[in-house]
Amino acid sequence: MKKLLWKLSTCFSILLTPVLSISCNSSINDYPDYMNQNSNRSIMSKITDYFNNSKKLFNNKTAVLDEIKILFKDNEYIVFDKTKTPKQDDYLIEIEDNRILEKNIIFNILITKASPKDNNYYFDETYCQKSELSVNRKVEDVDAVLIDKNEIANTPDSPIASFVITNLDKLVGVELVPKVSNPFYGKWEYDKEQKNKINISMQQFSGSANFEIFNFDVTAKNATKSASLRVTNFYKYQNSEIVVDKSSQKVDWGQKFAFTITNYKKLKNVKVNSSNYNFQENVVYDQKTGIITGYAFGQKENNSFNENTYVTLIISAVDLEDRKLDTSVYVNINKLNLIKNLDENQNTLTLVNGVYKSFDINENVYDLKLTDNISLNDTSNYLFENGKQINKRSWTFSNEKTLKVQSWWYANRKPGGRFTGEATFKTIVDGITFTDKIKNYSINMSTSYNSEDYPKISVFDNNSGAKFESLDEDNTYLDFSADSANNCFNLYTSSSLIAFKFNTDWYRRINEIKEFLNDPEIVVDSIFSQITPEQNKKQYELDISIDIEKLKIAKSTVMQYNIGESNLNDFKINIFYKEG
Numbered sequence: 001m002k003k004l005l006w007k008l009s010t011c012f013s014i015l016l017t018p019v020l021s022i023s024c025n026s027s028i029n030d031y032p033d034y035m036n037q038n039s040n041r042s043i044m045s046k047i048t049d050y051f052n053n054s055k056k057l058f059n060n061k062t063a064v065l066d067e068i069k070i071l072f073k074d075n076e077y078i079v080f081d082k083t084k085t086p087k088q089d090d091y092l093i094e095i096e097d098n099r100i101l102e103k104n105i106i107f108n109i110l111i112t113k114a115s116p117k118d119n120n121y122y123f124d125e126t127y128c129q130k131s132e133l134s135v136n137r138k139v140e141d142v143d144a145v146l147i148d149k150n151e152i153a154n155t156p157d158s159p160i161a162s163f164v165i166t167n168l169d170k171l172v173g174v175e176l177v178p179k180v181s182n183p184f185y186g187k188w189e190y191d192k193e194q195k196n197k198i199n200i201s202m203q204q205f206s207g208s209a210n211f212e213i214f215n216f217d218v219t220a221k222n223a224t225k226s227a228s229l230r231v232t233n234f235y236k237y238q239n240s241e242i243v244v245d246k247s248s249q250k251v252d253w254g255q256k257f258a259f260t261i262t263n264y265k266k267l268k269n270v271k272v273n274s275s276n277y278n279f280q281e282n283v284v285y286d287q288k289t290g291i292i293t294g295y296a297f298g299q300k301e302n303n304s305f306n307e308n309t310y311v312t313l314i315i316s317a318v319d320l321e322d323r324k325l326d327t328s329v330y331v332n333i334n335k336l337n338l339i340k341n342l343d344e345n346q347n348t349l350t351l352v353n354g355v356y357k358s359f360d361i362n363e364n365v366y367d368l369k370l371t372d373n374i375s376l377n378d379t380s381n382y383l384f385e386n387g388k389q390i391n392k393r394s395w396t397f398s399n400e401k402t403l404k405v406q407s408w409w410y411a412n413r414k415p416g417g418r419f420t421g422e423a424t425f426k427t428i429v430d431g432i433t434f435t436d437k438i439k440n441y442s443i444n445m446s447t448s449y450n451s452e453d454y455p456k457i458s459v460f461d462n463n464s465g466a467k468f469e470s471l472d473e474d475n476t477y478l479d480f481s482a483d484s485a486n487n488c489f490n491l492y493t494s495s496s497l498i499a500f501k502f503n504t505d506w507y508r509r510i511n512e513i514k515e516f517l518n519d520p521e522i523v524v525d526s527i528f529s530q531i532t533p534e535q536n537k538k539q540y541e542l543d544i545s546i547d548i549e550k551l552k553i554a555k556s557t558v559m560q561y562n563i564g565e566s567n568l569n570d571f572k573i574n575i576f577y578k579e580g
Contacts, residue, residue: 040111040129043078043091046071047109048133057138059169061095061107064135068093082123086114092123098132099195102172109133142170144225145218152200153211153232156243156262159186159202161231165218168196173221176200176229180215202233210236210247210327241325242267242315248330251296253305254364254427254434259313259329264290267317267325277311278302281432296333297434305336305425306347306441337362338421338441339403348444353454354410354508356385358402365438368397368423381417382445383408383535392534407447408535411454411511411567417445449511457509458569459561460484465503465539470495477580487571492578493546500526500542500573504533507540512566516573518559522550523575526559551577 050071051064058064065080072078077089086092091113098106112128114121148164165174176188176198191197205212212233217226236243245260261267264287272283272292283294292313297303311331318324340360342349351357361368372380372393380393385404387397397403421441427434459466460482468491470478476495483490491498516526525545533540544559551557559573 040091040113043072043093043111044109044129044131048131051133051135054136056136058105058135059138059140061097064107064133065093065095068095086121086123088114088116088121090114090121095133097195100169101137103137104134105137107133107135139172139222140170142167142220142223145171145174145220145223145227147218147227147229150228151230151232154200154202154235156234156236156245159204159233159235161200161202161233162191162197163200163229164194164197166196171220171223175219177217177219177226178214179217200231202231202235204235205233206236210234210244242317242327244315244327244329246329248332250332250334252334253303253336253425254295254297254429256293256295256429257331259292261290261292261315266320268320270315270317273314273316275312275314277309280434283313292329294331295429295432295434296331297436300436303425303436305338305436305438308335309333336365336425336438336441338365338368338423338438339443342443347442348446349405351382351405351407351445351447353407353447353449356404356406358404360402361397361400363401364425364427366398366424366426368400368403368421370395370397370403370419370421370443373418373420379534381408382406382419407445408508409511410509411449416447419443419445454509454511454567456563456567456569457506458484458487459502459571460487461506463503464506465501467501468493469499469501469541471497471499471543475580477578479578487569489571489573491573491575493575494548494552494577494579496546496548498544498546500544501539502541504535504538504540507533510566510568512564513568514562514564514566516559516561519554519557522547522554522557523559546575548577551575 047068051067054067056067058067069080072093077087077091079086079090079092080094082092082094091111094110094112096108096110098108100106109131110128111131112123112125115124115127117124145165146167148166152161152163154161165171168174186200186202188198188200191199202212214231214233216229216231218229219226234243234245241263242261243263245262249257249259251257261270264270270285270287272285274283278299279294280297280299281295283292285292292315294313296311303309309332311333313329313331314326315329316324316326338361339349340362342359349357349359370387372382374380374393376393378393383406384395385406386400387395387403389395419442421438421443423438423441425434425436425438458464466482466489468478468480468489470476470493472495476493478491478493478495478498480489480491480493516523518526523544524547526542554577556574556576559575561568561571563570
């Protein structure tokens, strides 16, 4: 089907003969000097003659007025400031917008002669000649057609939907072009009162749908980009149908929703039921106004806060001829943002390694508890500045409006995690309290990492706090020295269980920690990379278990750390058997 293209009707303006407009108390005989050089008519004639023969182009009234000032620059009786006290023979010239055509702009020229009063003169608007002036329009290319809104709609009672072209004075050849080939039965025209306002008149439609959607491009010959316009037509034949002002409404938990049956006066026995949801408060229909109201909250244990909830309301009625009618509308309840400024699509808090970031807790959420979904024996990778830690992986925020959190590792390339939230939801709307428990609310953690921010570090750095201690209960020998020049520790011991200790804050700066390479027959166990230190302890220790009898025979062994993809430089531990 061919696209239906509507074009703005244009006409090539012919200069209109000035018409004298005077008050009902005056006549043309009040101006016996109308053919003099400075009569209203002679002034207007001079203006129209000048612009009729001019090839100059104009795009606003200021430019036209400036040209008129030049035209009368040698005439001391022509003034343009109405606030100044005039002389006896002064004439005031003013200009105002009228309308814009494709090749011309029409202005109103107002000429007022000074009138006497109380031994003085002033400009009386009652004696004002108002004439139309047509000037050649200056048209330039513009970047885009600009409109005040991209979505408009009419009502079931009126076919008119309107929008405003905010830069119409700069456009030529405005058109409304349908984006698809579906027929559009109606018309559009410029508003008579507001020149840049366009009224679209839609035709009534019938069928089961409550509305129609039409999409247009608003274009102009001299605009590079068009504007997209979406028109919703609610102007429907209302015979034997239930007509509702909207098909759906988005609301938050506990929020009030409302629908209006616009042809309620033609219906009786109206009933509203929910097909898939048990509301805490009944949905109410007011037969005096046709308004359906309710609150987006279900009975306890029926509110799925962590996902969007869609509720269908079935409206049934009979018309005045007792024919049964029904239709449906939808209440879309938005997923609860437990934490306000998280990424809604992924339920994600985006963090920066080693930096506390603040997040707002929803004002309707109380007694929030967050639990890291890690094993019971592990330590959370996240550190909270506020709230109360109740165990190694859970925090409560009973009286907090925000939570402040950071990724515990300063330099961890794979810090993603997930928390489960529990809380109480409570809100009061129209004096009604809505409350329920929030359970199993999933929140993801994502941390940005920039390797350039975390340079390589050494176990021999002053702030590492590296040292060795014997954990044997009996009296065993242990001594060590650090040889930073050769990147090694020399450990002399007869102990079978040794603690290799570091400052925890230094240890947090390691990424991609590797295991030691060692002789497993002698060094029985050395857990390095699998365990996160407890966050509240200043020192972290690596327990090294040694088969001391085999070390006694071998006399020495080596534990080697290779940097690999981590940022901790190579080092080794030379272990020598020695008794004290």
